[in-house]
Amino acid sequence: MPPSTRIPPLLQPSINLPRDDSLLLLTSTLGASANWLIIRFLCNALSDSSTRDGGEEGPNVVLVSWMREYEFWKQEARKGAGLDLERLRREGSFAFVDGLSGTGSEAIGNGIIGNEGKRAQVAGLKDARTPPISLTRAPPTLPVRGPPGRVVPARGPPAPATPAQRDPTASSVVVEPASANQSVPGHYTLKTLELAHLKTTISSAVSSLTTSTPKRRTLIVLDNPDLLLALDPTITPSAFTSLILSLHTLPTVSHVLTHLQSDTPLLSLSTPPQPLEIAHHNLLVQCAHMSRRILGVRVLDTGVARDVSGVVRVTEQKVDWLELGFENEGKEVEESGKGREFLYQIKGDGSVRVFDRGAGGDG
Amino acid sequence: MSRVLNIRTNASPFTLILDDLNQRAIPLIGELVRRALSRNVNVVVVSFEATRFHPAVRNVSAYGDQSGDQILQDIRKAMDDAKESLVIVDSLYELSNTNNVDVGALLNLVAMEFASTLVGIYHQDMVPSQDAQNEYAPQPLELFKYTATTVITCKSFAHVLATKAAKQRSLAEPTHGLLQGAEGIVQCLDANDHRGIVLEAEFRRKSGRPESETYFLRTARQSDYHMPISGLPFGTLKQEFVTLLDQVPAYGNQEVIGLINAEANDIESTFNLGLTDKQKQAREGVVLPYFDAQKGEGGEGGRILYDMGAEDDFDEEEDEI
Structure with a gap:
């Protein structure tokens, strides 16, 4: 199926990557997951039938996911966008970095290790990295983890509530051992939480793609790095x-x-503010400041509705350092200067209907 | 304001720009940089938040693992061969929090040694981290405000209009963006108004006397500038287009405010209580029974007179006309 039918026409301008190099931010809440939107981005970038204005090929994609495993994305992409990630990965235009199963594979593999086990796991990782420092630092940092302890059980284990509603198979997928994936090209697994390790892994993923097709640019998608x-x-x-x-x-x-x-629990500060709240708030705000376009997905303000899954809001910051530009004379500015909001509904077959407020009908 | 915008020497050695997600400082910075470049001033950007820059701008990338001293040295190197420079720090929060660069040292370097201008941006929606060690030390933002010779707060034009309307009706001022309290909203819809930005500026004279004024900076157009001389990326300014906010037609205009008021006056309900033209016509076309009764011999004894419309479904068993 051509990509145009997969991507709702109203969202097309927002999903098309901006012409100049820039950063994008996507936010979501627990009730309204943004996986479908990421899939649409993948679809827009990877579908080979897309002929762009410059006759340019779509970019390569490196997907780094801390929340979901490869199987989930593979199925979602096939269902929602008709993409065969497996084939694309073999062709060298897609790479996947698994941020979750490698770092916490034992804890998750054993299944029922609770929060304490997870903590011990993290502490163990730190110990392995820098034994003398972390040993001395461990006691003061443990109480600091109060808020992570509250958050981790909800977000740490594979397949939290949100995907399970739409994709029951995802929850039953067994996480493969990290070693089995090593031989597969285009599949990387993070082994520690360290940023340096993350950086080298992603860079090698990016460079492995570019050697296969030199001219293409690369889009990096970071899914839920706030878990870190x-x-x-x-x-x-x-x-x-x-x-x-x-x-x-x-x-x-x-x-x-x-x-x-x-x-909101992660952003609005309680009194006294918890370290994780401050960190998360600052990360989000700073990313938002850096980003050219912000897409926010949230649930309907007025409550749950049968025919609306949520609201997607797109706001854009036009001026940036690269151009220091003047106002383009013409209509283009007029229509895209303001943010826009759409309602969306995810159907059972993975397709998405996007419509203006009040234009929904009873689809 | 014009003096600050045009980077006149000694106008303001340290300008602090406060912005937030609802209105970012970048339009103002763009204006500053354009004017600086048009006067052949060396522009150095210490960047924590951006990677791609205009080719005429010198960039010191401060993100990553550089130490504070290293950044200062890079800035010095970037300013070394220029007569006059403009140094822009795109996040003072980062500078002070993670790299521990002392603003005093930076200001000393830029303003004293090179007699240049320092412009710093601080995002107001960043939360300063709590530190048990120096809990009683002033927050960095307070320090910056204290040191700065000009403090400019950026606001979205749409929000300023909304605030004004609320004030005229003695209502609470509306909040936007993260403060709105709705789950999942990061940036509000009319953030970064493309018409221009509102600047609340406070200038501090040498004598210590502060002067406050509110300005409106509309989006720059190509026609505001002369043709660039060869070798320079931007031409010089033709005519100053920063105005006082009160002089902006859309702000003083009753019509705009009236529109906002009218919107607020609408009855809030989930039903649409208005009528479309078609509905109005149909309503006027209805002949009420008593009109018929006044005619001639006094009607036909209480029959309901009704003309079937196109949308009516005639049912033989129930309806008789």
């Missing part, structure tokens, strides 16, 4: 944003799409 903040309190938001920027400076990378959670 919760798992390792030593990672600061600014360290993470500088990581995003240094990924953006890799020669072939043109766009970086970051997906963060924007749930």
Whole structure:
């Protein structure tokens, strides 16, 4: 099926990557997951039938996911966008970096290890990395993990509530052992939570793609990196944003799409503010400041509706450092200067209907 | 304001720009940079949040693992061969929080040694981290405000209009974006108004006397500038187009405010209580029974007179006309 039918026409301008290199931000809440939107981005970038204005090919994609495993994305992409990620990966235009199963594979593999086990796991990782420092630092940091402890059980294990509603198979997928994936090209697994390791892994993923097709640019999609903040309190938001920027400076990378959670409990500060709240808030705000376009997905303000899954809001910041531009004379500015909001509904077969407020009918 | 915008020497050695997600400072910065470049001033950007720049701008990328001293050295190197420079820091929060660069040292370097201008942006919606060690030290933002010779707060034009309308009706001022309290909203719809941005500026004279004024900076157009001389990326400014906010037609105009008021006056309900033209016509066309009764011999004894419309479904068993 051609991509135009997969991507709702109203969203097409928002999903098309901006012409110049830039950063994008995607936010979602627990009730309204943004996986479908990421899939649409993948679809727009990877579908080979897309002929762009410049006759240019679509970019390569590196998907880094901390929340879901490859199987989930493969199925979602096939169902929602008609993409065969397996084939694309073999062709060298798609790479997947698994952020979750490698770092916590034992804890998840054993299945029923609770929160304490997870903590011990994280602490163990830190110990292995820098034994003398972390030993001395462990006691003061443990109480600091109060908020992560609250958050991790909801987000840490594979397949939280949201995908299970739409994709029951995802929850039953067994996470493969990390070692089995090593031989597959285009599939990488993160083994520690360290940012340096993350950076080298992503860079090697990016470079492996570009060698196969030299001319194409690369889009990096970071799915839920905010999990890192919760798992390792030593990672600061600014360290993470500088990581995003240094990924953006890799020669072939043109766009970086970051997906963060924007749930109120994570953003609005309680008194006294918890460290994780501050970190998450700052990460989101800073990413938003850096990004050219912000797409926010949330549930309907007025409550649950049968025929509306949620609201997607697109706001854009036109001026940036690259152009220092003047106002383009003409209509283009007029229509895209303001943010827009649409309602969307995800159907059972993975397709998405996007419509203006009040134009829904009873589809 | 014009002096600050045009980077006149000694106008303001340290300008602090406060912005948030609802109105980013970048249109103002763009204006500053354009004017600086048009006067052949060396522009140095210390960047924490961007990677791609206009070719005429010198960039010191400060993200990553550089230490504070290293950044200062890079800035010095970038300014070394120029007579006059404009140094822009795109996130003072980052500069002070993660790299521990002392703003005093930076200001000393830029303003004293090179007699240049320092412009710093601080995002107001960033939350300063809590530190048990120096809990009683002033927050960095307070320090910046104290040091700055000009403080400019950026606001979205649409929000300023909404605030004004609320004030005229003695209502609470509306909140936007993250403050709105709705789950999942990061940026509000009319953030970064493309018409221009509102600048609340406070200038501090040498004598210590502060002067506050509110300005409106509309989006720049190509026609505001002369043709660039060869070798320079931007031409010089033809005529100043920063105005006082009160002089902006859309702000003083009663019509705009009236529109906002009218919107607020509408009854809030889930039903649409208005009538379309077609509905109005149909309503006027209805002949009420008493009109018929006044005619001639006094009607036909209480029959209901009704003309079937196109949308009526005639049922033989129930309807008789």
